Amino acid sequence: MAYEITSQCISCKLCLSVCPTGAIQEVDGNYWIDSELCTNCAGSIHTVPQCKASCPTVDGCVKQPSDYWESWFATYNRVRAKLTNKQDYWENWYKSYSQKIAQQLQKHQGPIVI
Template sequence: MAYKITSQCISCKLCASVCPVGAIKIIDGNHWIDPDLCTNCVDSVYSVPQCKAGCPTCNGCKKQPNDYWESWFDTYNNIVKNLKKEPDYWETWFNCYSQKYSEQLQKLNSK
């Protein structure tokens, strides 16, 4: 399953610089991920896809399902998550990281 760059992309080009296989292409200012090159960072030193991990928007790229049932379960899980109002893992991580980072900056600025 390859990833796809969404409309949330802010064209910062961070994903292109961190992709270990060079699957992210920029043509006419539009970013896209070549599904033939994308390996989801499987069989690499990374435990998560680097395009997703490096994205400052946390929604710049999402998994693109390969078949009907994978797409169906992905849609189902997203709907259930929204109904339960459960936060996304990356959203939670980003919020926690931002809070800790701002606390550290405040400590440094107060010295």
């Protein structure tokens, strides 16, 4: 298996519907790739693994490192990037979800007229 689903997964379930072999499994709300079923989309009409191509997050589905040091440096670089990220958590949350919440409120309350 060359790809894995990380903790960055937002559980959007897009990967479930696009996987041609059904290798992506869900257990208790967590997703993982079954290495017995995964073919990395090789030999199919797809030129790239569909789990990676369909993932709306940057790091929800990533290529699995092939050796220990590659894995170590990938983790180190990811943690280091988070530590140097200046964006506030709530600002990120607001940008990500405010439109969705506003749409749901409008759906239930009707349009707001000023």
